Amino acid sequence: MSQTYFKIRVNTILPTRPTSFDVFIMINGKHVHYLRSGELLSATKIAHLDKADVFYVPDTQRQEYKKYVFTTLNDGALDVKTKAQILRESSLTLAEEIFEQPDVEQALHESKELISNFIEFMDEEPSSMAHLISLSAHDFYTYNHSLDVGIYSLGLGKVAGYQNEDLLELGRGALFHDIGKRNVHVDIICKNGPLDDVEWAQMQKHPLYGLKILTEYGVSEAMKACCFEHHESFLGNGYPQQLSGPEIHPMARIVAITDTYDALTTKRSYNQPMSPRDAVEFMSTKLKGKYDADLLKAMNSVLFKMEKASA
């Protein structure tokens, strides 16, 4: 059987630390051996690469790569910003897998470790959230969005008092909240500009598609709710079930806020991003009543922490 590979981002490898796995690059559709396990990614090699480039590592060496990232995150000599970058970049490839790989089970499994890493990092480094978010390219890709909604939800969830297993499930639910978009045509997902009625009807099906996917894999009720209920509105005019306030799962209320917040603050081709404060202000006034009012207030304190950290 031919070898299979998973993608990693170039900038998750530190030039000062030898790799503990083999690295391949793709040339003309073929995987070419680029770096042997134990070798350094030298500055001259990096200079030839684009920051957004990806490397490939054999699936059989997944554990070695994870260990490498884990060791880096626990290196006392590295600053928070570098660690945050590595954590984010190493996670983006998983977020991509959620949407691109056929194996949802593998992604669900991997997400436990990924969200735990985020929780641990955020516990140890109070300023980490600002760094984790500010690293986002602010381009609208579903997987960037999913990861950011995951990070914001952990931040808001912590302020709301969630911890341990509950916080983990909230983070995972937020990470998978849009998984149903796998079943919506990519032309609709990537369309620049408003959707027509037919396209909009398709798009509105993604919570249900997501629920179906997650149900197949037997995940927690909380995770399913984050996915199925994140477009519900406190006023009862959301979709797909038109639930109102108290009927909406508390974790889905968090995702509803972080999802909209991320959409408003992210640059898309047809709109300019709002500042964090403006976005929350907009949600409290123009979208008044749509969200859990206490949680929306709590979102302000999350932003306050972020501002303080990045000041």
Ligand SMILES: [Fe+2]
């Ligand atoms: Fe959604």
Ligand SMILES: [Fe+2]
């Ligand atoms: Fe979303």
